[in-house]
Amino acid sequence: MCDFIKRKYDCYHHRFIASEWCPSYTTTHKRCPPEIKHYEWQVKHRCLCGDCKAREQPPVPWEGMIKRPTGRIVYA
Numbered sequence: 001m002c003d004f005i006k007r008k009y010d011c012y013h014h015r016f017i018a019s020e021w022c023p024s025y026t027t028t029h030k031r032c033p034p035e036i037k038h039y040e041w042q043v044k045h046r047c048l049c050g051d052c053k054a055r056e057q058p059p060v061p062w063e064g065m066i067k068r069p070t071g072r073i074v075y076a
Contacts, residue, residue, distance in 0.1 A: 002032045013049040057061040
């Protein structure tokens, strides 16, 4: 069984982080059911998960200059 850490953040989200992979995972790359060995609570002021941290960052200044495709791309 793979060993996991359950980490809780100030935004009340939680993540399961692998602390050690089992030999089965290293050969098959199929995850085992999580077996929590350790719990962590991020106590730093305003410690956010990656999803919430990305939402709080200001937009990139050159985002308006990028021409993104609209609609389907058809290859001939």
